[in-house]
Amino acid sequence: MATVISIDNSEDPRLADYVGLREATLRRLLETERGVFIAEGSKVIRRALEAGYAPRSFLLAERWLAELADVLEPLDAPVYVVSEELAERVTGFHVHRGALASLHRTARHEVGDVLAGRRVMVLQDLVDHTNVGAIARNAAGLGWDGMLVSARCADPLYRRSIKVSMGTVFSLPWARLTDGTDIGALLHGAGFRVAALVLSPDAMSLGEFSASLSPDDRLAVLLGTEGHGLTADWVAAADALVQIPMRAGVDSLNVAAASAIAGYALA
Numbered sequence: 001m002a003t004v005i006s007i008d009n010s011e012d013p014r015l016a017d018y019v020g021l022r023e024a025t026l027r028r029l030l031e032t033e034r035g036v037f038i039a040e041g042s043k044v045i046r047r048a049l050e051a052g053y054a055p056r057s058f059l060l061a062e063r064w065l066a067e068l069a070d071v072l073e074p075l076d077a078p079v080y081v082v083s084e085e086l087a088e089r090v091t092g093f094h095v096h097r098g099a100l101a102s103l104h105r106t107a108r109h110e111v112g113d114v115l116a117g118r119r120v121m122v123l124q125d126l127v128d129h130t131n132v133g134a135i136a137r138n139a140a141g142l143g144w145d146g147m148l149v150s151a152r153c154a155d156p157l158y159r160r161s162i163k164v165s166m167g168t169v170f171s172l173p174w175a176r177l178t179d180g181t182d183i184g185a186l187l188h189g190a191g192f193r194v195a196a197l198v199l200s201p202d203a204m205s206l207g208e209f210s211a212s213l214s215p216d217d218r219l220a221v222l223l224g225t226e227g228h229g230l231t232a233d234w235v236a237a238a239d240a241l242v243q244i245p246m247r248a249g250v251d252s253l254n255v256a257a258a259s260a261i262a263g264y265a266l267a
Helices: 013-018 024-034 042-050 084-091 129-141 159-165 183-189 206-212 232-236 255-266
Strands: 003-006 036-040 055-060 078-081 099-104 119-123 146-149 174-176 193-197 219-223 240-243
Touching: 013 036, 013 055, 013 078, 013 084, 013 099, 036 042, 036 159, 042 099, 042 159, 119 129, 119 255, 129 146, 129 159, 129 255, 183 193, 183 232, 193 255, 206 240, 206 255, 219 255
Parallel strands: 003 078, 055 078, 119 146, 119 219, 146 174, 193 219, 193 240
Antiparallel strands: 036 099, 055 099
16 A cells, blocks of 8 residues: 655645645646646546656645545655645645645657547647636536647646646647647647637638538647637638627637537537
8 A cells, every 4th residue: 555654744845746736837847847747636646646647746635535445545746645734734725625645747648649539629828727727528428528728728738727627638639839839730730620710800600610520520629828729820820710609798618618608519
């Protein structure tokens, strides 16, 4: 079984992976340097382990030892047992689920793996980890085959993304594009029809576009940043400009909500 170690000092160096989890910029640097990511909550931890990610360590309140005993038993990794108060001092936030794991970060899918699917969501430069996690959850839940994220897009394996996705980032094939990728050439070369969700007078309604699809169409939907949407070159790469009709003076939806509606309509 994993080695259980009780710790009562918040400055114990063995807890280094869990220090300052609220500091997003710091965490992104540290997680990239160490090649790790953090999973929060027993359900998400289980999903990460089931997906094959190797653990470095666990940080648990004692009440979670029995709950996670079946997954901890075959592992060769330390389990640091701490009070919930100490966990809060170390991480910088209230760990209300009382369970964290540090896991080795590995690229499980290549861009080509994602492009082997029939339905793909493609994210350009989203900055909010919550939106990235929600889109992954929407894509997985609505039966889409994968997700591509641009070089500057927020990290699907950041703690907040994982938490919001309910661990679906472990099961949904996703990959990061290299900077400067010609998105049109990539997607068209793989046989996709490309739709850009945009606010434009030239855009057709989501219903119209859905009706235009044939059963054999492979589809990639482009989703842009929270502030400015898609860049001009990504819009130009699309075969169709599509929008969700709005009412009551509202011009648009949050990008994650838009992905859910489009994902359902176009699945």
